[in-house]
């Protein structure tokens with residue numbers, strides 16, 4: 001695992017609509033360059049809120065070529081969870097952040113020749129924008145069909161941009177759908193199998209789905225008759241785990257003894273938040289990237305106590321389970337705990 005960080009500076013903020021802003025980040029240090037990435041990957045931003053550490057993953061919405069030119073664009077919705085609201089209200093041009101290098105398996109690379117079908121629900125569209133720009137600028141030769149679903153017309157992002165890209169590049173086409181009301185030029189309702197099959201070459205296509213779990217469940221049923229091989233069906237991990245699995249506990253606080261290298265921390269954590277969030281609230285700076293159970297950066301060894309992990313994010317292999325490794329971003333305390341974070345090799 002690569003724990004190194006890059007320092008990024010906000011160089012521009014654009015108000016996209018009432019709730020969404022585009023934050024453009026450039027290298028903070030003169031002479032340094034942004035880390036390269038594959039279209040669809042994300043970075044994790046690290047910051048501090050009132051003495052607590054926090055981090056959030058954001059997909060890079062600009063293209064890999066634009067990173068070579070010196071910037072990443074991140075789109076942040078300010079009406080969402082607390083940290084997004086905080087970023088929306090407090091971040092100004094000139095602010096400097098630590099960020100991870102780009103990571104994630106939800107991506108295409110320059111060798112992809114397509115066809116690729118990208119399907120998004122709401123704000124999760126941002127990795128598809130990166131893919132669209134990479135296809136449009138010629139760094140990816142695949143054919144890309146985009147299907148972007150929204151609940152309400154005022155939420156829609158990238159409509160004009162994607163249509164323009166499809167006019168400029170014959171390997172791109174885009175279909176938008178709005179669920180609540182009919183909108184001229186867009187489908188009404190959800191993205192269905194018929195809409196996809198009528199607007200994309202589905203033979204041997206590779207699928208990239210990014211959206212809420214309810215969209216994944218719907219599309220799993222919709223697309224089942226297409227018999228898409230698992231290796232061609234990519235799902236971006238859903239957002240951060242918020243809800244503890246049912247366990248009979250409510251609003252309890254537990255003692256956590258946490259050894260990180262030579263240092264031992266003793267803190268209280270809530271049964272209602274992930275162990276990762278509990279550590280961050282205490283001002284500890286644990287590693288994390290995806291915050292949704294898939295990358296393994298937040299791993300810790302459970303030495304004593306009882307925990308419960310969100311079953312939908314249980315991605316540990318047998319070796320990890322046998323070794324007592326937990327992923328703190330999707331695991332909750334059910335008792336006092338003793339954990340160890342192995343920092344060897346960092």
Ligand code: FES
Nearest residue numbers: 289291296298329
């Ligand atoms: S931060 Fe990625 S698995 Fe926890």
